Amino acid sequence: MKKIVWNEIYNRLENARTAAERGLTPSHEEKKMILRARAKILAQAPKNKESTETHLKIVKFLLNGEKYAVDSAFIREVCSLKEITPLPCTPPFVLGIINVRGQILSVVDINKFFGIPGKGANVLNKTIIVHTSEMEFAIPAETITGVGYIARDEIPPLPPTLTNIRAEYLRGMTGEQFIVLDMARILSDKRIVVSEEA
Amino acid sequence: MPMQENKKETDLLKRLRSLFKIEAEERLKAMSAGLLELEKTTSIEKQTAFVEAVFREAHSLKGAARAVNMTDIETICQSLESVLAILKRKEINPSPELFDKLHNAVDTINKLLYTAAGGQVPITKLIQQLADLETGKQTSGTTTEEPIPQLQISFPADPPGHDTGIGTAGQDAPDIGERPAVSETVRISTEKLDSLLRQAEEMLSIKLALDRYVTDLQDLQDMLGRWDKECAKNHQAIRTGKDNLQFAKLLEFLDWNHNCVKLMESKVNTLIKLTENDRRSIGGNVDNFQKNIRKALMLPFSSLLATFPKMIRDLSRVQNKEVELILQGSEKEIDKRILEDMKDPFIHLLRNCVDHGIETPAEREKNKKPRCGKVTVTISQITGHKVEILVSDDGTGINLDKVKESAVKKGILSEKDYNKLSKQEALELIFQSEVSTSPIITDISGRGLGLAIVREKVEKLGGIISVETGPQTGSSFRIIIPVTLATFRGILVRAAEQLFVIPSTNVERVTRIRQEEIKTAEDKELVSLKGCAVSFVRLADVLELARQDNKDKSSGYILVLLLGTAEKRIAFAVDEIVCEQEVLVKSLGKQLPRVRNVSGATVLGSGRVVPILNIPDLLKSTLKINTSAGTVSAAETLSANKKLVLVVEDSITSRMLLKNILEASGYSVKTAVDGIEALTALKTEDFDLVVSDVEMPRMNGFELTSRMRADKKYARLPVVLVTGLDSREDRERGIDAGADAYIVKSSFDHGNLLEVIDKLI
Structure with missing residues (x-):
């Protein structure tokens, strides 16, 4: 059996104790250094970080198999979509009307407005209310996939395969292949307004 | 940090500017009202009072403008003040030209107010004009000891350091004496x-x-x-x-x-x-x-009517007519939303009075009438809930033959019925869209839409409109509308699995009939209710809904609502009548300003949204279904091929502007620089419409139009003349040449042009 060297053990314990104490309460100088280093990191201007001046804040959503994104500047609110009341004598892209805290809003299926047959009839859980001072309606969505940023002046253009009828309403496509809608254009389009007499 | 402060400052300025806008609007209203009164009155004493009032408004506005850095407005106010000051001292005589310039100044300020921060409104010319008025006095009038600048000393300007915060509020000070010290009202934004x-x-x-x-x-x-x-x-x-x-x-x-x-x-x-x-x-x-x-939220009618004297004045000056607008009972109050909806009807009716009703002074004198025509708006309360609005003029009256001719031309009236029509029936035609007695479309009227819009708006508000006329005695339009947008009672029905509300006032009777009771005559289904045969339709069919063929109704009865008015009644079949209840109309939102057969929506106690049906529409739709069964979905087939428009314009800027506007609205556009080139272009392609300038080198717009009309091939091609010439003679020349519409550039907003083109093709 090996002999226990008690002194050695005492020494090691003592060292461990001072080390532990020092670790918990660093000296004044050390504190300053650590804080300065942290401050430096925090003070650094975020590189490539999105700011509202250079970047567009977009809300991404899915609608019948299409991936879309909308400039958040045009979004009044996002809310859950309960019951849509269908409205007779309106074009097919008007899905109906909903009640948002006492205000009636129309629900516009942009796929149908663009003339694209949606892939399958999925449950529309959410709605994005888009507006300008002259126009306001709700866009239905299966899910909202999140919020992102995209550089204002370099929105990647659409791939040539997408230059169909709706191209005039689109601004480009993000890296994750979300189609960025030109909401200003859509909201001011006269063709989206239903004004018809009997 | 400084960035933030800056932002705070701009925020503050923004807030102040929005306040300033409210203030300025009020002051400008007061100024133009004052100027109008001033022009009207002959009593020296009153004149002085009005000059004083306008002067004070201009001065206050100047101060407020300075507070929010609106230098252009400040400058105009400054010049206005100077002119008014001389007017106050009676050193110049009030003349229509002077008033034109003063009104112009007020209008310009109004424009400046609505121009975005970056926008430009040229004001130098105006300032020069105002300055000329001053100097004009100095050269012609007696020289005064007191030069103009001194006058400003008597109204000391605020020190430049004076800060924004209280600036606007402080400007109310000169108004003391007119207003009670403690106001009994509080200003709340609408x-x-x-x-x-x-x-x-x-x-x-x-x-x-x-x-x-x-x-x-x-x-x-x-x-x-x-x-x-x-x-x-x-x-x-x-x-x-x-x-x-x-x-x-x-x-x-x-x-x-x-x-x-x-x-x-x-x-x-x-x-x-x-x-x-x-x-x-x-x-x-x-x-x-x-x-x-x-x-x-009830407002007096005057809050709307106050803007009309100026409109009438401008309109009549443009047309070289003399018209006086008399407002009576404008203190009556009405729901703000109804009043807002009545704005367009009022404008249409008043324009009609000036444009079609009142004759030129020469004509009036020939007919032994006073030179100055009279247009009267009288508001009177007829019951607790309803007011009557009477808009009348003492002009030529409505030419019924012209109305009938127009209706025949548009295919609304058959030649056969032409002579059978009673006077009242013929008069009713003017409310039909597209019927117009005017031979040409102008900026102001002639599109035949005005009265149709008036009737539609009035009916939407639950009101009624009627018209009376007599040759040489003028015409009067009588409108009765509710004072409040009250809730109303509606019947909740089910058709094709969907719920709808039908306003109870439109329901004459609710009953049930047996299937056997439905008779067929000339492809129409009829039922006999209380001895009267009425047409029978299914509500689901009229609303273009897929019919649910579940005829397992145990009772074998069909539920029927008799809808309509005394002359026009139709029986509508529904699947179920749920209940009758109180409903509140809500609009369908901005994207759906007008939907066929639906006037709005309401929310039930359960939170469910239900469309409210528009009964006048339903009756019209029913007639359409009966006459042309099967073409219901024809409206859906939008024209895929774009219409081709030829733009003839010598100025490149205008040409490109027109091209862009039209292309943005979905037209294909070709251009030509003058009449000769246009004629060549017409030979090469089939155009749907021509938009042409009037003044052009080589061949002008009038000539182009007449040449086209002379050629059989283009005789029916619509021509819209867009021009800077705004005179009666030119418009008549346009008519003679055969143009379909004549739009003046000065009031050239694109909506107007597009609307006209849309109507013509």
């Missing part, structure tokens, strides 16, 4: 009031929801009662044969069961009582609250 009103109206749904709760609770009460009864019965039955231990346990359970139900029953009872009480008190409160909020 936006805030609107949202309050919406909330108040939303409370109606709480009231309706409570109704539902009470019924639900009552159902529960019934159920519990039945359960209790059943329990007691069985309890008794079991008690009689007690010989077994198991029965004892069962009895125990039943006893507990019994007590439990009793307890629940009493709880439900109290709940019902409470809910009922609540419903009663909340119901009363909601009604009162709504009534009061609605009252808060």
Whole structure:
């Protein structure tokens, strides 16, 4: 059996104790250094970080198999979509009307407005209310996939395969292949307004 | 940090500017009203008072403008002040030209107010004109000891360091003496009031929801009662044969069961009582609250009518007519939203009066009438809920033959019926869209849409409109509208699995008929109700809904609502009549300003949204279905091929502008620089419409139009003349040449042009 060297053990314990104490309460100088280093990191201007001046804040959503994104500047609110009341004598892209805290809003299926047959009839859980001072309606969505940023002046253009009828309403496509809608254009389009007499 | 401060400052300025806008609007209104009065009055004493009033407004506005850095407005006010100061000292004589310039100044300020920060409104010319007025006085009038600048000393300008915060408020100071020191009113932005009103109206749904709760609770009460009864019965039955231990346990359970139900029953009872009480008190409160909020939003008619004297003045000056507008009863109050909706009808009617009704002074004198025509607007309260608006003129009256001719031309009236029409029936035609007595479309009128729009708006508000006319005595339009947008009663019906509300006022009768009672005559289905044969349609068909073919109605009866007015009644079949209840109309939102057959929507107690049907529309749609069965979906086939428009314009800027505007609106556009080139272009392609400038080198617009009209091939091609010439002669030249529309550039907004083109092709 090996002999226990008690002194050695005492020494090691003592060292461990001072080390532990020092670790918990660093000296004044050390504190300053650590804080300065942290401050430096925090003070650094975020590189490539999105700011509202250079970047567009977009809300991404899915609608019948299409991936879309909308400039958040045009979004009044996002809310859950309960019951849509269908409205007779309106074009097919008007899905109906909903009640948002006492205000009636129309629900516009942009796929149908663009003339694209949606892939399958999925449950529309959410709605994005888009507006300008002259126009306001709700866009239905299966899910909202999140919020992102995209550089204002370099929105990647659409791939040539997408230059169909709706191209005039689109601004480009993000890296994750979300189609960025030109909401200003859509909201001011006269063709989206239903004004018809009997 | 400095960035933030900057932002704060700009925020403040933004807020101040929006306040300034409100203030400026009021002051400008007062100024133009003052100028109008000034022009009208002949009493020296009154003149002085009006000059003084306008002067003070201009001065206050100047100060306020300086406070928010609106230098252009400040400069104009400054010049205005100087001119008014000389006018005050009677050193120049008020002349129509002077007033034109003063009005122009007020208009320019108004324009500046609505131009975005970056926008430009040229003001140098105006300032020069105003300065000329001053100097004009100095050269012609007697030289005065007191030069103009001194005058400003008597109205000391605010020191430059004077800060923005109190600047605008402080400017009210010169008005003391006119206003009571403590105002009895508080200024609240209408936006805030609107949202309050919406909330108040939303409370109606709480009231309706409570109704539902009470019924639900009552159902529960019934159920519990039945359960209790059943329990007691069985309890008794079991008690009689007690010989077994198991029965004892069962009895125990039943006893507990019994007590439990009793307890629940009493709880439900109290709940019902409470809910009922609540419903009663909340119901009363909601009604009162709504009534009061609605009252808060009542505005006097004058708040709308005040803008019209200026409009009439401008219109009549453009047309070289003399017209006086007399407003009576404009202190009557009406719901702000109704008043807003009545703005367009008023404008249409008043324009009609000036444009079609009132004759030129020469003509009037020939007919032994006073030179100056009179247009009167009289508002009178006829019942607690309704007002009558009478818009009349003492002009030539409506030419019924022209109305009938136009109706025949547009295919609304058949030649056969032309002579059969009674005077009143012929008069009714003017409310049809596309009927116009004017031979040409101008900026102001002639599109034949005005009166159709007026009637539509009035009917939408639940009002009625009628017209009377006599040759040389003028015409008068009588409108009766409700004072408040009250809730109304509606019948909730089901058709093709969907719910709809039909306003009870339009329902003459609700009844049921047997399938056999439906007769067919000339492809139309008829039913006989109380001895009268009326056409019969299914509501689902009129609304273009897929018909549900479940004819397993056990009773074999069909539910029918007789809708319409005395002359025009149609029986509509529905699947179910749910109930009659109070409903509140809400608009369908900005994207759906006008939907066929639907006038709005309402929210039920359950939170469910239900469309409200537009009965006049339904009646019209029914006629269409009956006449052309099967073409219901024809409206959906939008023209895929774009219309081709030829733009003829010598200025490159205007040409490109027109091209862009038209292309943006979905037209294909070709251009030509003058009439000759246009004629060449016409030969190469088939155009749908020509938009042409008037003044052009080589061949002008009039000549182009006449050349086209002379050629059989282009005789029917629509021509729109767009021009800077705004005179009666030119417009008549346009008519002579055969143009379909004549639009003046000065009031050249694109909406107008697009609307005209849209109408023509």
